[in-house]
Amino acid sequence: MTTRRNSRTVRVGGLTIGGNSPIPVQSMTNTDSRDREATLRQVRALVSAGCDIVRLAVPDAKAAAIFSYLKEQGVTVPLVADIHFDHKLALESVAAGADKIRINPGNVGSREKVAEVVRACRAAGVPIRIGVNGGSLEKPLLQKYGAPTAEAVAESAMGHVRILESLDFYDTVVSVKSSDVRTMIEANRILAEKTDYPLHLGVTEAGGLGRGVVKGAVGIGTLLAEGIGDTVRVSLTADPVEEVRAAREILSALALDPKAGIEVISCPTCGRTRIDLIPLLAAFEKGLDERGLRNKKLKVAFMGCAVNGPGEAREADLGIAGGDGEALLFRHGETVAKYPSDKIVEILLDEIEKTEAK
Numbered sequence: 001m002t003t004r005r006n007s008r009t010v011r012v013g014g015l016t017i018g019g020n021s022p023i024p025v026q027s028m029t030n031t032d033s034r035d036r037e038a039t040l041r042q043v044r045a046l047v048s049a050g051c052d053i054v055r056l057a058v059p060d061a062k063a064a065a066i067f068s069y070l071k072e073q074g075v076t077v078p079l080v081a082d083i084h085f086d087h088k089l090a091l092e093s094v095a096a097g098a099d100k101i102r103i104n105p106g107n108v109g110s111r112e113k114v115a116e117v118v119r120a121c122r123a124a125g126v127p128i129r130i131g132v133n134g135g136s137l138e139k140p141l142l143q144k145y146g147a148p149t150a151e152a153v154a155e156s157a158m159g160h161v162r163i164l165e166s167l168d169f170y171d172t173v174v175s176v177k178s179s180d181v182r183t184m185i186e187a188n189r190i191l192a193e194k195t196d197y198p199l200h201l202g203v204t205e206a207g208g209l210g211r212g213v214v215k216g217a218v219g220i221g222t223l224l225a226e227g228i229g230d231t232v233r234v235s236l237t238a239d240p241v242e243e244v245r246a247a248r249e250i251l252s253a254l255a256l257d258p259k260a261g262i263e264v265i266s267c268p269t270c271g272r273t274r275i276d277l278i279p280l281l282a283a284f285e286k287g288l289d290e291r292g293l294r295n296k297k298l299k300v301a302f303m304g305c306a307v308n309g310p311g312e313a314r315e316a317d318l319g320i321a322g323g324d325g326e327a328l329l330f331r332h333g334e335t336v337a338k339y340p341s342d343k344i345v346e347i348l349l350d351e352i353e354k355t356e357a358k
Ligand code: SF4
Pocket: 267, 268, 269, 270, 271, 272, 273, 303, 304, 305, 306, 307, 308, 309
């Protein structure tokens, strides 16, 4: 297996990003941060879905106060203040209890303003994420490279990093994002060579649930498979809970998710399938959520026929292999019994409740 890049570690609230720490999944609320109730509800939904770090937009001072409110309400997940340009909002967010600030020091204005933010972050033990997007690259770099290339976004990020270093601040996480997957991959490879700061991975403006998940998975997954990347966000034009689900699936696919619960293996169905596997799988997935079984560390096989089905089902903790209107149930490789197909989902869910992984 590829060795993970040896990044430095940065504390964010009760979590560590970088080094050998598990890779935290991030998402961002899309409620108005000034709407306290709606934002609290969404933060809780994200946490329930497995979000490890939640970012909130801070467009004004009222929004900055959301951090103290969320903490008062018992929210413990680390919270990130997303700031564009206005250093006062960064100061207010730190004062209100934000655990991390996302701001680009080169866009803040004067060196004294950056120094103020750095002083506040240092005093509160709050790290800074520098986030460069291909779409908002500085004009001189666009002129130098002619386009927001991987080299250009990496150079921009390093410029922001150097500003913080010149103020003796190293508690930094860096992201270089692009809506172009290859640019995002290449930019992160460049940064991984140049620096040991932890890297936050994401493909930005990736799209909705279908295309966006694929783009995110290709960009983030390629880098993670190479050992690059310390925290991830899948950006989707969708409910942010979907971002968390997609990110957890990416981590699980690469065996990088300590929170991974049930692994479902299901066959694609073919001309041999004699059981209505597609709706049965949908009912099964729904049942896993309804019964709160997602976190059980079990491998479950959902196979359409008795040709290839039993082989896969035997490797799993539990499995079914479809027959003609019926299905065989397997537990740890042994055949348990044959059941009618309209009963098999409930029976399988009951079995999951009773079964522990070997
Ligand atoms: S397991 Fe059986 S039904 Fe499913 S794809 Fe393979 S051969 Fe077809």
